[in-house]
Amino acid sequence: MEKFIIWLLPLPPLLSFFVILLFTNKRKALSHGIAVGAAGLSWLGSMIIFIRALGVEGFGKQVFGSSINWLPTGSTWLKVGVQIDPLSAIVVFFVAWTVLAIFVYSIGYHNFGQPKGDHDVAGLPPQGATVTEHGHKHSVPSIEPMYSRFFAFISLFAFGMYTLVVSDNLLTLFVGWEIMGLCSYLLIGFWFGKPSARNAAVKAFMTTRIGDVFMLLGIAFVYSFTSSLSFSEIFKPDMLQALASTPAFFGLSAAGIIGLLLFIGTVGKSAQWPLHVWLPDAMEGPTPVSAMIHAATMVSAGVYMIIRMFPLISAGWTEGMPLNTTMSIIAFIGAFTALFAATIAVAQNDIKRVLAYSTISQLGFMIAALGIGAYVAAAFHLVTHAFFKALLFLGSGSVIHGMEHGVLHTGDHVDPQDMFNMGGLRKKMPITFWTFLIGGFALSGFPVLTAGFWSKDEIFAETFGNGHLAVFIVLAVAAFLTAFYTMRQITLTFFGEPRTKAAKHASETPWTMTVPLIVLAVFAVGFGWVGIPEHFPGLGGLIPNWFHEFVGGTLTELPKAVEFSWVPLITSLCVALGGLFFGWLVYRKVKSPKQDFLQIPVLKNKWYFDEIYNFVFIKPASWIAEKFTSLYMDQTVIDGLLHSVARFSLFLGDAFRNYFDKPVINEFFGDGTGNVVKASGSGLRKIQAGRIQYYMVASVTVLVIFALLYYFLIGGL
Amino acid sequence: MTVDQIIFILCAALILGSALMVVTTGKLIHAALWLVAALFGVAILYAILQAGFLAVVQVVVYIGAIAILFIFAVMLTRREMLDKGAQTRSNWWLPALLGLLILTGLVFLIIGQPAFGRTAAEMPLGVDTLRNLGMALVSQNAFVLPFEVASILLLAALVGAVFVASGNNE
Amino acid sequence: MSIPLSWYLILAAALFSIGLFGVLSRKNAIAILLGVELMLNAVNVNLVAFWRYQDPAKMAGQVFAIIVFAVAAAEVAVGLALIISVYRRRKTVVADEIDLMKW
Numbered sequence: 001m002e003k004f005i006i007w008l009l010p011l012p013p014l015l016s017f018f019v020i021l022l023f024t025n026k027r028k029a030l031s032h033g034i035a036v037g038a039a040g041l042s043w044l045g046s047m048i049i050f051i052r053a054l055g056v057e058g059f060g061k062q063v064f065g066s067s068i069n070w071l072p073t074g075s076t077w078l079k080v081g082v083q084i085d086p087l088s089a090i091v092v093f094f095v096a097w098t099v100l101a102i103f104v105y106s107i108g109y110h111n112f113g114q115p116k117g118d119h120d121v122a123g124l125p126p127q128g129a130t131v132t133e134h135g136h137k138h139s140v141p142s143i144e145p146m147y148s149r150f151f152a153f154i155s156l157f158a159f160g161m162y163t164l165v166v167s168d169n170l171l172t173l174f175v176g177w178e179i180m181g182l183c184s185y186l187l188i189g190f191w192f193g194k195p196s197a198r199n200a201a202v203k204a205f206m207t208t209r210i211g212d213v214f215m216l217l218g219i220a221f222v223y224s225f226t227s228s229l230s231f232s233e234i235f236k237p238d239m240l241q242a243l244a245s246t247p248a249f250f251g252l253s254a255a256g257i258i259g260l261l262l263f264i265g266t267v268g269k270s271a272q273w274p275l276h277v278w279l280p281d282a283m284e285g286p287t288p289v290s291a292m293i294h295a296a297t298m299v300s301a302g303v304y305m306i307i308r309m310f311p312l313i314s315a316g317w318t319e320g321m322p323l324n325t326t327m328s329i330i331a332f333i334g335a336f337t338a339l340f341a342a343t344i345a346v347a348q349n350d351i352k353r354v355l356a357y358s359t360i361s362q363l364g365f366m367i368a369a370l371g372i373g374a375y376v377a378a379a380f381h382l383v384t385h386a387f388f389k390a391l392l393f394l395g396s397g398s399v400i401h402g403m404e405h406g407v408l409h410t411g412d413h414v415d416p417q418d419m420f421n422m423g424g425l426r427k428k429m430p431i432t433f434w435t436f437l438i439g440g441f442a443l444s445g446f447p448v449l450t451a452g453f454w455s456k457d458e459i460f461a462e463t464f465g466n467g468h469l470a471v472f473i474v475l476a477v478a479a480f481l482t483a484f485y486t487m488r489q490i491t492l493t494f495f496g497e498p499r500t501k502a503a504k505h506a507s508e509t510p511w512t513m514t515v516p517l518i519v520l521a522v523f524a525v526g527f528g529w530v531g532i533p534e535h536f537p538g539l540g541g542l543i544p545n546w547f548h549e550f551v552g553g554t555l556t557e558l559p560k561a562v563e564f565s566w567v568p569l570i571t572s573l574c575v576a577l578g579g580l581f582f583g584w585l586v587y588r589k590v591k592s593p594k595q596d597f598l599q600i601p602v603l604k605n606k607w608y609f610d611e612i613y614n615f616v617f618i619k620p621a622s623w624i625a626e627k628f629t630s631l632y633m634d635q636t637v638i639d640g641l642l643h644s645v646a647r648f649s650l651f652l653g654d655a656f657r658n659y660f661d662k663p664v665i666n667e668f669f670g671d672g673t674g675n676v677v678k679a680s681g682s683g684l685r686k687i688q689a690g691r692i693q694y695y696m697v698a699s700v701t702v703l704v705i706f707a708l709l710y711y712f713l714i715g716g717l
Numbered sequence: 718m719t720v721d722q723i724i725f726i727l728c729a730a731l732i733l734g735s736a737l738m739v740v741t742t743g744k745l746i747h748a749a750l751w752l753v754a755a756l757f758g759v760a761i762l763y764a765i766l767q768a769g770f771l772a773v774v775q776v777v778v779y780i781g782a783i784a785i786l787f788i789f790a791v792m793l794t795r796r797e798m799l800d801k802g803a804q805t806r807s808n809w810w811l812p813a814l815l816g817l818l819i820l821t822g823l824v825f826l827i828i829g830q831p832a833f834g835r836t837a838a839e840m841p842l843g844v845d846t847l848r849n850l851g852m853a854l855v856s857q858n859a860f861v862l863p864f865e866v867a868s869i870l871l872l873a874a875l876v877g878a879v880f881v882a883s884g885n886n887e
Numbered sequence: 888m889s890i891p892l893s894w895y896l897i898l899a900a901a902l903f904s905i906g907l908f909g910v911l912s913r914k915n916a917i918a919i920l921l922g923v924e925l926m927l928n929a930v931n932v933n934l935v936a937f938w939r940y941q942d943p944a945k946m947a948g949q950v951f952a953i954i955v956f957a958v959a960a961a962e963v964a965v966g967l968a969l970i971i972s973v974y975r976r977r978k979t980v981v982a983d984e985i986d987l988m989k990w
Contacts, residue, residue, distance in 0.1 A: 690988040
């Protein structure tokens with residue numbers, strides 16, 4: 001029964017995609033109804049699975065799974081199938097909730113129920129419609145022209161994510177991965193009329209593609225080594241042993257290389273340094289897209305995949321050993337990215353950009369945790385992050401919507417996304433304010449009450465407890481910066497007085513947008529409590545560390561809970577509370593960017609990485625494409641070669657014609673024969689003179705000659 | 718030289734001489750008249766050969782009809798030619814040469830046959846050449862068919878000559 | 888009779904050659920026909936000579952000569968008729984000028 005439901009989980013969004021695209025594109029209410037209904041069906045299935053999974057003792061050993069023979073390969077079959085083990089049960093849980101919340105949110109975000117815009121064009125964001133209300137005209141937000149298309153795309157996106165989560169083999173995981181890559185392109189470039197959106201979509205696709213190529217190499221390597229792509233096959237202990245002990249390239253074992261290659265896929269998909277450049281630009285898409293891609297689903301998929309691959313990465317490693325090369329690289333990149341992105345986030349003024357860099361940073365936390373072997377901590381932070389980041393993004397979308405309402409109402413055309421144009425919104429948009437606050441605190445790791453605290457604390461505990469001090473310090477600094485910029489964001493947006501007319505007239509958003517915020521806020525607060533470590537002072541032991549038991553059961557050996565130590569706890573409290581306090585302190589007085597001391601060009605310009613990449617990669621690639629390949633190679637060399645072949649053929653043809661065909665064949669043989677015949681004819685025809693005596697003389701002459709010949713040669717009469 | 722031989726030689730000289738004059742004289746009417754002389758000589762020869770009927774037929778048909786016809790034709794086409802200029806073609810030496818060669822060859826052949834040197838046997842008694850000729854021309858197992866066919870030929874020639882010479886001008 | 892056969896034959900051969908010369912070398916068409924007559928007569932002489940010297944009882948020789956007479960007559964008639972017809976058309980009896988059947 002469970003197997004049946006698991007197979008069907010990805011199906012409703014897929015059907016919704018096709019139905020909306022093919023049939024209901026013109027009917028907006030029907031489209032969103034189908035989409036939300038499909039998300040709801042998948043949510044229902046996910047909840048059933050999750051609850052069933054909870055009920056199974058020792059679920060890690062008795063997973064729900066089913067597979068079919070799919071591709072015949074010689075004497076065996078490549079199997080594809082589905083599997084729900086503890087890790088994927090948790091992931092499917094948060095995916096179901098966030099996807100449903102985002103779908104419902106999108107109805108309000110795209111202004112369902114509002115009139116059509118005056119100058120709205122498909123491909124550009126809606127610009128507002130003029131309505132006459134109580135006497136005077138003013139603009140109100142207008143409905144998105146490509147409304148149904150949006151729901152079709154996010155349905156496809158949901159399908160991709162569900163496929164990825166429920167798959168039990170690398171092949172269908174990769175299929176889901178790529179579908180999400182496609183959808184991120186489609187959705188980031190949703191407003192295709194904007195050049196910035198188009199470029200951002202291409203950038204996202206290209207950058208993640210780089211990661212995907214390496215991931216595909218890794219998958220190929222796995223298949224060639226193990227002749228299978230199923231997790232259950234790959235993670236068999238003897239298979240892992242073989243992988244760990246077979247040396248491969250660059251001094252790494254096979255497991256190490258495969259892990260590294262797959263990790264590069266994660267680097268691309270989860271926007272870690274150095275492939276982080278696409279995520280901030282991806283804010284060009286509508287906010288639900290940002291929430292979906294960059295919080296709930298797509299970037300989480302990268303982390304999920306690498307968490308899933310943990311047995312492979314850590315093959316040959318046990319707790320207490322120094323990290324193997326792959327894990328060290330992973331930990332380094334994770335920690336570095338966490339700090340790096342946090343430093344950029346403090347200098348951003350666009351409300352969504354701050355969140356984008358924040359996502360990169362938090363993903364770095366997860367990956368660093370996994371790199372040092374903290375399996376459960378990484379998974380825990382993944383789940384809690386999904387909830388509060390989705391909450392924050394949707395909240396920011398709500399803020400932007402309120403600002404846009406103010407912009408249209410007052411005609412004061414300011415950028416509704418710039419935080420320095422906001423201020424005092426807590427009075428205007430209370431629900432948004434409180435839910436955003438909860439999300440922000442969760443992100444910063446506000447103690448006890450927020451889920452972010454528990455997951456971040458666990459990461460600190462693991463890094464410190466296992467002796468990875470470098471990682472610990474880096475993550476601590478990053479956590480401080482996280483709290484700092486989060487409070488900066490909240491202060492600038494919600495506290496103080498409105499700084500523009502638009503902000504003065506901002507209003508709360510409809511229930512379709514605020515109810516999902518509330519739902520996610522509940523999770524952002526409550527989810528942390530399922531993972532309280534046992535030895536936590538005071539609260540530890542009251543509630544069993546269900547998360548650790550449950551998710552840890554995915555591995556063959558339950559990971560040991562780390563020993564409790566005060567250092568990480570104190571650090572965590574300090575950085576979180578300190579960051580929040582300082583952020584509020586500094587920014588309650590700041591009214592404009594000029595007063596913001598953190599507007600350092602290096603930070604504001606993202607450490608100039610975009611420029612570096614442009615110089616190092618894009619320009620040479622363009623040069624190669626335009627100048628080298630197109631102009632030199634193709635037009636000059638290849639076309640030149642073809643042209644010279646053609647010219648040579650023409651030359652040969654002409655030569656043959658003029659030097660052989662005409663003089664020899666035509667003149668000598670053709671005309672010559674004719675002329676010879678003519679000449680001989682005109683000569684010989686004179687025989688027929690028409691004069692009888694001439695004939696007679698001739699015949700008698702010949703007769704006499706023959707007679708003489710006969711007489712003299714043959715002799716006799 | 719018996720008398721017969723002398724007569725023969727005189728006759729032969731008449732014939733050949735007349736013939737030569739036929740083919741060499743400049744005036745066409747003279748040629749026709751010389752032809753009459755030659756034909757006459759041939760008639761005498763027939764008489765010597767005791768083919769009396771043929772001698773008479775020669776005179777009547779050849780001289781009396783054919784030669785007269787020639788004279789008529791010469792008269793009717795007289796305006797042209799008018800006997801001016803050479804009457805033989807410019808390359809007359811070639812036909813002369815050919816004639817001489819043929820003559821030489823034939824004489825050679827004739828002399829080479831000893832059987833031709835014999836003289837004539839006496840006419841057998843009781844052979845009525847005229848009567849035999851008549852019978853041969855009309856009897857079934859003799860030459861009636863050629864005779865009749867020759868008649869038809871003459872008829873055809875008659876009709877043809879009349880038609881051609883009538884000159885139906887379109 | 889003491890004239891050898893070969894004398895007659897030689898006479899006939901000479902007459903024939905003279906006739907041939909006349910045919911081949913005379914310009915006037917009627918003169919050509921005169922030559923033809925001479926040749927026919929030579930043949931007749933030959934025939935009659937052989938008749939007399941072989942077997943005078945058999946009439947084949949004379950019959951042949953008679954046929955030749957008939958043929959000669961027919962031929963002269965038709966030939967002269969043609970010459971006269973041509974003369975009327977082309978106003979000429981010169982054999983060389985009657986050359987319409989040339990190339």
